Amino acid sequence: MNEAVSVKAPEIDFNTPQLKRHRSIRTLKDKMAKGFIAAGGVSVIVAVTLIFFYLLYEVAPIFKSASVDAIASYDAPGEKGATLLLGMEEQAEKGLRLNDNGNVAFFNLKDGSVDSATRLPIPDSATLTGVNEGAPGSNTVVAGVSDGSVVIFKHTYKITWPNNVRVITPSLEFPYGESPMALDPSGAALTHVAVRDNNDYLLVVGANASNKLFASFYEKEANFLTGDVTLEESTVTMPSVNGDIVSIQISPDTRWLYIATKSGKLDMYDISNKQSPDLIARVDAVASGSQITDMRFLLGGYSLLIANNRGEIRQWFPVRDTENQYHLQHVRSFQAGKAAIAKIAVEPRRKGFLVATAQGEAAIFNTTAERNLLQAQIVDSDVKHLSIAPRANFMLLQSQDDRLHFWSIDNEHPDVSWSALWNEVWYEGYAEPDYVWQSSAASNDFEPKYSLTPLVFGTIKAAFYAMLIAIPLAICGALYTAHFMSPTLRRKVKPAIELMEALPTVILGFLAGLFFAPFMESHMPGVFTLLVLTPIAILVFSFAWVNMPQSVRLIVPEGWEPLLLLPVICFIGWLSFAISPAVEVALFAGNMPLWLKENLGLDYDQRNALVVGAAMGFAVIPTIFSITEDAVFSVPKHLTYGSLALGATQWQTMIRVVLPTASPGIFSALMIGLGRAVGETMIVLMATGNTPIMDMNIFEGMRTLAANIAVEMPESEVGSSHFRILFLAAFVLFLFTFLVNTVAEFVRQRLRAKYSVI
Known part of the structure; x- marks a missing residue:
């Protein structure tokens, strides 16, 4: 009897040097892959986080409020007398002070030292009784004289670089001559004056203590060869005013005349017909029981800022209604505490302004953003005069004790706020509030519109x-x-x-x-015909195909049926555009875009x-x-x-x-x-x-x-x-x-x- 022979299974050695090396390499690859994948995932998270914080870093400054810092304080420079006007040049190194005796002092803003001094060309016995500035940033000033005349001048600042050192030389210019221009024939002192000077016209308006208005209107004619400008005067009939005049303002195109009275009334006159001014609107410009203390044009000469003795400033501008008639519209209000507003200073390059109160407070606002950027105590007494630098980065004010106070302003992004970004804003020249994005324009008087909506x-x-x-x-x-x-x-x-x-x-x-855009415009009926006929044709063809005899349907392999739709869709596309002109004539009077406009009120772009x-x-x-x-x-x-x-x-x-x-x-x-x-x-x-x-x-x-x-x-x-x-x-x-x-x-x-x- 044969004994069973047991065969021992061969042993497999999993620990040979080759397998160990293979496992080591595989383990290393696994760890490297795991590390690279983890690093990639972390890198994505880090990159997204960095993008988030970088965007936040760039965005955050636009919501920062304004701040001010005191630089210097000194006695009013120049000759003694009541200050009528303060001004600054663009670099905020030189200042101007004009007093009631007609003395002009140019001084260094940091220490108050007088750089140069002169006197306006007025009679020795005469004084200045009223001063007003022209357009913001123009440096044009009109001064009313006690003998019923006016002087128009500009303060200019010439910059030179001797030995690579900047030197600013201030001076006065008299664009229409140094001789005062007679305005009031009776010779009464002009307590309020206004001027508008553009390329074609010069208009000067003044009022005396009896609130009687006078005006001189000049048409300009330029000599093409010499460049000299001659003025041709026209007579102007001025309206009668009821109430004590606080301020007079003229629109840049010399069409509108605005007169504010102490009782709170604001009159708007159309003086385009110089012989027959027309009262367009008369409104209560301030709250009942309050009085107007100051009125200024915002940059651009369209909006009026009217301050009262209760710390409120209201913005008004003319709006055209559906009947093409103008009326004055109260747009928005700003509150600068409870004290009376002493002075308004308008930013020359932005839709912002600065006010000072009778209690020595200063507040900075922006109209478009409807934003109060700053309210701070500057001095301990009433503010008599106020000026802001052309770049709106410095302010100069005079307190009750005749001291000047020079402050720096940090106000980089005043025209941005959450309401301006996301809500309706009533922009100048618009009939109603609206969402608008328009970041730039050709005019420097432009009002930026930054609505993201x-x-x-x-x-x-x-x-x-x-x-x-x-x-x-x-x-x-x-x-x-x-x-x-x-x-x-x-x-x-x-x-x-x-x-x-x-x-x-x-x-x-x-x-x-x-x-595609011009093709669609010329074949619009065909486009809509295609959208209607294509699904119908596919359904009809599918129904017909399903009801075909079995022998016919088996010709096409299962799952290849969509290829049969290609010629159908191509034919429907050709047919839709072929009949497009006929459809447009039959249904849309031959012009579908015009038909949409006239019948459905839909504009076509x-x-x-x-x-x-x-x-x-x-x-x-x-x-x-x-x-x-x-x-x-x-x-x-x-x-x-x-x-x-x-x-x-x-x-x-x-x-x-x-x-x-x-x-x-x-x-x-x-x-x-x-x-x-x-x-x-x-x-x-x-x-x-x-x-x-x-x-x-x-x-x-x-x-x-x-x-x-x-x-x-x-x-x-x-x-x-x-x-x-x-x-x-x-x-x-x-x-x-x-x-x-x-x-x-x-x-x-x-x-x-x-x-x-x-």
Whole structure:
């Protein structure tokens, strides 16, 4: 009997030098991969955090309040006498003081030492009884004399650089001669005066103690050869005034004359007809029971600032109504404590102003931003006179004890506030408050309009129409490709659609702006005919195909049926544009844009939201399609097979099983597509009118946050308010993206948890 032979299995040595070396290398690779992945993830988090804090760093200064610091205090320089005017040159090194004897002293602002002194060309026995400045920053001054005449002069400052040292030489100029201009024939002292000097006209208005008005109007004629200007005087009839005059102001175009009286009335006269002034409006400019203490034009000569004896300053400007008639509108109010406002000083280059009160307080305001930037105690007594430097970085005031106080001002970004950024603002020249973005203009008197609301609205509008076009096409296409299409055809279609994403958006914007927009304008009925006929044609063809004999349908392999739709869609496209002229004549009187305007009140802009929606939708479709298709295709096959085995149809399986299971991925695709649409720049930049308007009309354009940054950032001054507000726009985009992604992740996790049990 043969005995069984036991064969011992060969032993495998897992600790050979080669295997040990292999395991060591693999362990090292695993650790390196883990380290690189962790470092990459941390780097992304750090980068996003740094971007957040950098944007915040650039944005934060625009909300900083103003501050002031005392520099010097000294006795009023120059000859003794009551001060009528204080002024400063641009570098805030030299100051000017004019007293009632007509003495002008130019002095150094840091110590009060007199640099030079002169006297206005008035009679020795005469004194100055009233002084007023022209346009802010013009350095033009009109002085009323006790003999009923006026003197017009300018204080100028010449800068030279001997031995590379800056030297400022102040002087007086008399553009219309040194001889006083007679205004009041009776020779009574002029207590209030005003002047407007532009390229074509010179208008001087004065009032005496009896509140009687006088005026001289001159038309300018320039000699083209010598450059000399001659004045041709015209007689002017002045209205009668009821009440004690506090201030007189003239609009830059010499059309409007404003007269404020101590009782609180403000009269607005149209003096375009110099022989027959017309009272346009008379309003109570201050609260009942209070008195007007000062009145000044804001920069630009459109808005009036009227102060009262209760610490309030009101802004008024003329508004044209629907009947093309003007009226005075109280726009906004500012409060500088309870004490009477002594003086108003207007910033020469911004829509801001500085006030001083009878209790020695100073307050800084900005009208557009409706912002109180500073309120501080400067002196312990009443303020008699006040001046602000041309750059609004210094102020000079005189207290009751005839001492001058020189202060520096740090007020870099006064024209920005949350209300100006997000709320309606009543801008000068507008019939009502509105949301406006207009960061620059040709005029120095421009009022910056920094409302981000129309930009946010434009961003949402562009994204909405893009997603409206992209979502149904991308989602439905992805569902059919992943669930119904032949695998062979899928391998060709999916890469082809994903390849669309590689097309530069600047090319899409170029084609949309220069080809598709004018094509759509000239074939608009064809576009809408295509949108109507295409789904109808697809349904009709599908119904006909399903009812074809079995022998015919078997000719086409299963899953390749979509190819049959290509000629149908091409034919419908050709037919839609072929019948477009006939449809436009039959339904829209031959001009659809004009018909929309006349019958529906819809304006038509060639580069509009429909163009943007089509172009940007084309750019977003590949993103949504690819992610959605992967999510649907990744649904476990045993779920679909089980559903089909239980008797469900393909569509029932799709709706009841595949869609819920793939919903987290589909939702992620939508959010990523939305983020792409919100952040898109070149398409909306080139395919819209790029106008920041708020209108849901699909035929109007818009401006988005991203496009606005791309357009205006290269032209903005580094560190300016405009520059930082553009960074704020980027910060808003950053926060919007962060918020959308956070919500998307939360919803995705909820969907995953809900349908993970399927």
